[in-house]
Amino acid sequence: MSRGKEVNMKKNILKTGMHWVIVLGMLLPFSMNVGEVQAQATSDSETLEEITPENIQDLQLVRWVGEGAYTGDIAQQNDGNLIAAATTAGVKLLDKESGEQTGFVPIGLEPTALTISPDGSTLAVVVNLPTGELDGNARYVRQIQLYSLPDGEMLEAFQDLGECADSNIWAIAFTPDGAELIFEKKHGGQNTDRRFCALSLEGETEIRSIEVPQDAIMAISPNGEWAVSVSGEADTISLYDPQNFKVVEEIEVDAVETVGSTLLFSQDGQYIGLNSYSYDEDDEEYALQIWKLEDGSLVFSDNPSMIEDTARTFDVDASGENLYLGTQSGNVEAYSLASGKMTKQVGSSTWTIYSPIANPGGIPAAEQSSSIQNVMLSQDGESLIVSDSLTSYGQSIHIRVFATPELAESFDFSGPAVGSDDPAIAFSPDSSQIALVGESDGKVEIYNTQDGKLTMTLDGHTQVANQVSFAPDGKMIATGSNDNTIRLWDAQSGELLHTLEGHQARVNRLAFSPDSTWLVSGADDNTLRRWNTADGNLLETLELGDEHWRVEFLDILTDNTSVVYRITKYPSPYIGYINKQMIWNTQSGDSKTIGGSDIYLTRLSEENDLFMGYSIGNSSGWLVGTFQGDGSMRIISTFKSPHGNGALSHGVVISPNKRLVISGNGFGLHAWELKENALNFLGLVATQEAIPSYGNEYIFSPDGKYLAFTNGDGIAYLLGVTAP
Incomplete structure (x- = not known):
């Protein structure tokens, strides 16, 4: 399929409460060229109006461009070459044998979790969709979306999650028979209960769940065979059968400090790890213990090779002889389970950070370690797939494929930097x-x-x-x-x-x-x-x-x-x-x-007669005013967000008609009307669009018909007002 060819689009409309959410899906031919697909929320023939204070509340997503940056969350087909890699705009489909990107599933938002069905035919992702409502903070509804593989067509979406709603979903897995999806409910806003949940995919939609202690550490095996938890009051790790959520096995452990500790699984669900954290006045340390679930035997108990490093992920090969760790400091380490000794190390994975705050003395650039988010062996055990973890702004995530057992790098998939210091x-x-x-x-x-x-x-x-x-x-x-x-x-x-x-x-x-x-x-x-x-x-x-x-x-x-x-x-x-x-x-x-010490410029209008800026000594923060050719400035108005602590993104922009000021924060996109010597807040706009709540850079098109924003992560959102 050649570049520029029209791509079919399918809309799946879901009822949620008192409003409708439009979910964008798209037919994605497996043989298509990378970068060919761009999601669109309106047809190509739309006619847009100039954006003004009078129509700003009709602002909507027109389309977005780009495929986004990798986030580090990955899944793989059991009996195929496909790797599904989450980005800030959807899911890239990668071939671990050829080293090529073979497709893209456009979502427009960053998935918080993803998994592939046991037969390799279905991709499940979780996204947070804005509702347009405020309740102290911006509210979102969690939606589980299903896509067919390898074509990437949307199949179905679920967001009526019952008692498992109102919570971010950070882990999800198909059960071994593919009939249900298992996920966690935790950190659920005002509701602090924690649950394991199961969503039925066959017949009538049904949600099952079981509550676990509020301080419990939770995990789900990638193959969906186990759900596990351990709380600070318990001396055992409890393993639940997802079919009925009954405890079927327990592993004895020492008392666990739940703050800072994590439970980990191997990809096949046959090994469980406890990365426990301990602290006293003289010392703090992590210790990793790994048990084989078949007989409950402890097969590994140690720390990564580097001092003050900690394991974040692991996998064990089919022979049960070799362990692979991914660490906080960016190392991939291979161990013999028989001897407990490290046999190979690859690392450290690093990236260049340009933020003057993060670098000693404000130097222009420095190397920083990339934390490893996932290590997973391929089904045949011949490849080890490793992904970085997104830990800071400006970082470009890598997904690497290594040949085992020598850990020679075969391929390196890398994408745009996320939240660059200077997005453009x-x-x-x-x-x-x-x-x-x-x-x-x-x-x-x-x-x-x-x-x-x-x-x-x-x-x-x-x-x-x-x-x-x-x-x-x-x-x-x-x-x-x-x-x-x-x-x-x-x-x-x-x-x-x-x-x-x-x-x-x-x-x-x-x-x-x-x-x-x-x-x-x-x-x-x-x-x-x-x-x-x-x-x-x-x-x-x-x-x-x-x-x-x-x-x-x-x-x-x-x-x-x-x-x-x-x-x-x-x-x-x-x-x-x-x-x-x-x-x-x-x-x-x-x-x-x-400007003296009171005004710091961030933007000038096209004719250079207006400026946007901020003042460190001004409690209102942001300023708009007039600008003269000799550099003299006069403040028209100060402003800040009426929501939260008043902070705004540094991407504040004036419209070409000089009638609007646009910025944003975690509550959403903000609009003000600029009129003579006053700036009037018009409210939050485009609140129900499936887009991030704000960007690091906003710009208007010269004709004033598009408002675009980006977070410097390989995606730009274009918004506009469609003419009646």
Whole structure:
């Protein structure tokens, strides 16, 4: 199937309470090209209105583009090559033999759990759908969705979970006969009870459950054969038969500190592990014990090889001779169960963190260990599948396949970084295209806004591209990357025009001049550089100092001469952030400070006459005001969220018509009307759409008909108002 071909879509409409939830499903041919499918909530022929204060409450999801970033949650077919890997937008289907992605199940939201049926024909995922209601916090309904494999077509969805509702579902499994799904209820909001639950998939839908102690540690075997719990008051691990939830076996253990301890299973459900935590005034430590359920024998009792490391996942081969551990510090370790000795170690899995808060002295970059979320052996025992755990913003998750027993890496599936420090999306000047960055291989994807189809891929960067911008004349696209380069591309053909080299660190800010003849870039090497876009030559370099400055804001004013920028550094937690905000005249070379210590810019309107920003000393937090060409500013209004503690995402944006201010937080998407010298809160909008509650970056299309947002995780959501 070639790129750009129409993909059939199926909608499954479920009744929930007093409103309807639309669940998007899609037919997904197994042989399709990766990136070809993009979910759409409206037809390609929709006509959109300009978004205004008058119609903002009619804002809805138009479509989303991208496949999202891996989260680390995976499942595999028992008798096939398929790996189902959860992303922030759905489930990618991977082939562990070929190392290729073979399909994608688009959901639009991040699954909290997934599993594959014993016969390999059905994928079950759990998602949290927003209800549009507030009860102290935003409320969600948990939905279990079933998809056929390998085509990814939605089969059925369940959300009437009875007494097992109102709780996140972090683990789910088919029973061995495939007739039921077993899952846990815990951390259920105001209701603190904990339960094991079973959902019948045959005949009339039925929910069975059993309550366990509120302090119980819980687990479900991946093969659905066992549910287990242990509480702080008990000296045994209780194993339940999911068919009737009766305790059929108990394993004696020492007293367990339930806070910090976990129960773990091997993939075949034949071994159970207790990763127990103990603490006293002089010491704290984890200890892993593993029992064989067939006879209750203790087969392993030790810690991972590294001091202060802990096991997070394990599997045992069919012979019962070899144990594989995945650890908090990013190591994969093989042990002989006969001797208890480690025989092989692979690691440490790491990723590059750019956050100045996380790095000593605010340095630009540092390596950090990736915690291992899953290790699972293939059915034939010839492969070990390993996934990282999403532990922090900016991390790109890897799913690796190793050949056993030598643990030689066969394949590495990697995706976009999640919650990048500097997420970027960009509309073309005519609003017909949207660009999306973040792929770990450096590729930049260009999508058609009218139908969501991938129209072009810019391939050339050797590391993640984190910035993208269209030239105002629409002829060129600029991208900035962690490979220290800027690349200029032909916006029509995708041809690489120039590679701009000179920065000595990650490029994290870009801005075109209004006449498109030059470009300014900011990087973590303490410089701004100005480039000629016609030939790619460097025009000049502005040195920012010899400290660890991060460029946080960069724009060029309509005079085609003045560059406005804000830089920040983070020497230590005791000092906190230090900001410097300047306007640089590129003709005279003069620079001056603007904004004083009260206003920190985050965005300017297209005509540069309005600004968005914040003030550290202002309890209201966010500011909107007027901006003059000389850098002088006047505050029109301060604002914050009326919900929770008032905090908002840093992705605050002004609409092109200068009548709306948009931001968001965990309660949802917020809208304000900007009118003369006042800012009036219009309420939460698009509250029932199946999208995340907020993003790290918001932008309007130049024609004002699309509002897009991203969390820097390989997906962008496009919202609009359909004309009557």
